[in-house]
Amino acid sequence: MHLEVEVERILPGGMGLAHAGGKTVFVSLAAPGDRLRVRVEREQGNVLFASIEEIVVPSPLRIEPPCPYFGRCGGCDFQQLPYEAQLTTKAEIIRDCLHRIARLDSVPDFAVTPSPDNWRYRMRATWQIDREQQRIGYYERGSRRVCDVADCAVLRPALQEKLEQVRATPWERIPRDLKHLDVVQGENVVSFAPAFDKFQTNELSLTVRGEVYEFNAETFFQINPSLLGPLIDFALADAAGESVLDLYCGVGLFTLPLARRFKRVVAVEANPAAARFARRNLQRAELANARVITATVTDWFRNDRVGPVDFVLLDPPRAGAESAVIKGILDLHPAAISYVSCDPATLARDLKKLVAGGYSIDSIAAFDLFPQTHHVETVVHLRQ
Numbered sequence: 013m014h015l016e017v018e019v020e021r022i023l024p025g026g027m028g029l030a031h032a033g034g035k036t037v038f039v040s041l042a043a044p045g046d047r048l049r050v051r052v053e054r055e056q057g058n059v060l061f062a063s064i065e066e067i068v069v070p071s072p073l074r075i076e077p078p079c080p081y082f083g084r085c086g087g088c089d090f091q092q093l094p095y096e097a098q099l100t101t102k103a104e105i106i107r108d109c110l111h112r113i114a115r116l117d118s119v120p121d122f123a124v125t126p127s128p129d130n131w132r133y134r135m136r137a138t139w140q141i142d143r144e145q146q147r148i149g150y151y152e153r154g155s156r157r158v159c160d161v162a163d164c165a166v167l168r169p170a171l172q173e174k175l176e177q178v179r180a181t182p183w184e185r186i187p188r189d190l191k192h193l194d195v196v197q198g199e200n201v202v203s204f205a206p207a208f209d210k211f212q213t214n215e216l217s218l219t220v221r222g223e224v225y226e227f228n229a230e231t232f233f234q235i236n237p238s239l240l241g242p243l244i245d246f247a248l249a250d251a252a253g254e255s256v257l258d259l260y261c262g263v264g265l266f267t268l269p270l271a272r273r274f275k276r277v278v279a280v281e282a283n284p285a286a287a288r289f290a291r292r293n294l295q296r297a298e299l300a301n302a303r304v305i306t307a308t309v310t311d312w313f314r315n316d317r318v319g320p321v322d323f324v325l326l327d328p329p330r331a332g333a334e335s336a337v338i339k340g341i342l343d344l345h346p347a348a349i350s351y352v353s354c355d356p357a358t359l360a361r362d363l364k365k366l367v368a369g370g371y372s373i374d375s376i377a378a379f380d381l382f383p384q385t386h387h388v389e390t391v392v393h394l395r396q
């Protein structure tokens with residue numbers, strides 16, 4: 013089915029919103045104000061999911077996406093917007109989630125801090141490998157087919173070089189069962205998981221605000237290092253006191269600076285490799301006042317008891333915090349909460365529960381860790 017629609021705005025998730033014949037239409041890779049002829053790919057209830065067939069009248073914002081893989085590659089979905097428009101769109105997405113999902117009447121003013129580099133910024137990636145088709149790259153948009161990518165314009169130059177080296181490796185030297193490869197770049201070296209041929213799971217380090225973090229490709233680390241200082245500064249703000257919880261702590265990005273300000277830190281992380289690095293990073297920094305627990309946060313709340321907690325910082329994955337985690341936090345009655353999120357929709361869902369539990373939103377900041385995509389990092393401070 014084909015339709016002609018006008019894109020009203022960009023929704024959380026990055027799709028353009030339009031309406032046609034009483035139905036809601038979600039259009040991928042759209043710009044607000046585009047007049048488009050679209051092809052309906054699938055229908056779900058009252059919602060039609062569509063792709064662009066022809067740009068009838070381009071949005072005044074629209075630019076030519078510079079990357080030759082754009083549209084096919086599932087990685088970037090905002091290259092049709094100039095960088096300034098990407099930032100304003102992300103601010104609107106966050107505001108939209110806070111109004112419509114969290115049901116907040118008033119939302120404090122905030123800005124989205126731009127990334128100093130909006131191309132060649134990624135220090136971490138996952139490359140998909142299709143041995144049969146001899147393709148290495150990223151999943152195609154909306155599919156599990158691999159888009160063969162020779163040059164990825166958002167990879168840091170050292171990672172791009174490694175992509176070329178992996179692609180130049182003869183197929184007989186690539187393990188038959190290797191379906192995807194995690195890569196991360198540190199200050200000196202690149203780490204691969206799993207290791208194969210000459211590509212090793214090296215340990216690497218990165219210094220942020222004077223703290224040294226060691227990790228490897230098996231652990232989570234933020235993909236864009238250039239805004240991590242400001243992210244940590246805002247997430248911690250003026251927090252200090254006796255006791256703090258750092259939930260979903262990874263290799264300790266927030267745990268180390270928290271351990272400098274609080275007497276006691278309990279940090280919880282499910283990935284054993286990340287928890288081990290967090291302990292090692294604390295030890296290296298001679299911070300003996302923080303304990304890292306290897307557990308899911310839900311299990312930890314179920315099984316452990318902590319004394320009074322002044323401050324909770326949580327930085328869950330895209331799915332947000334489990335209901336039991338929000339309940340666990342509310343039961344502790346911390347004076348302040350800092351919620352660091354990479355998904356405004358799940359953030360808003362969780363904020364609704366925290367606000368219903370007696371907290372109010374003090375301030376918000378957002379950081380564009382993911383230029384050329386609809387993703388954005390948001391930090392919200394709550395007080396009792």
Ligand SMILES: C[S@@+](CC[C@H](N)C(=O)[O-])C[C@H]1O[C@@H](n2cnc3c(N)ncnc32)[C@H](O)[C@@H]1O
Binds near residue numbers: 233266328
């Ligand atoms: C968005 S990352 C944040 C990590 C860290 N705060 C940082 O900024 O580097 C989320 C982390 O939560 C961990 N994780 C995922 N699900 C979890 C769970 N249910 N309980 C505890 N940790 C979990 C992941 O392994 C990952 O390290």
